[in-house]
Amino acid sequence: MQVIVAIRSLAAGATVQQVSGDLGYQSVSAFITMFKKALGTSPARYLGNFDRWTSENTATPERR
Numbered sequence: 020m021q022v023i024v025a026i027r028s029l030a031a032g033a034t035v036q037q038v039s040g041d042l043g044y045q046s047v048s049a050f051i052t053m054f055k056k057a058l059g060t061s062p063a064r065y066l067g068n069f070d071r072w073t074s075e076n077t078a079t080p081e082r083r
Contacts, residue, residue: 022057025050026065035062 021042028038039050054062 022054025054025062029062029066038062 025038025042028041029035033041035050036047039047042050044050044053051061054060054065058065060068
């Protein structure tokens, strides 16, 4: 459940530091470790892939 909350917060523009604190992690590295275990990638890479996927799949017909 925390991963879903984290993804939503990060996608909305929150920083990793903000999200890790909001979820009660004592350190950013502990949060990143949890994220990697759950999704197999870091928050930064996940968001990079998410942003790329979103822009590719929401392009207007003229841009495709």
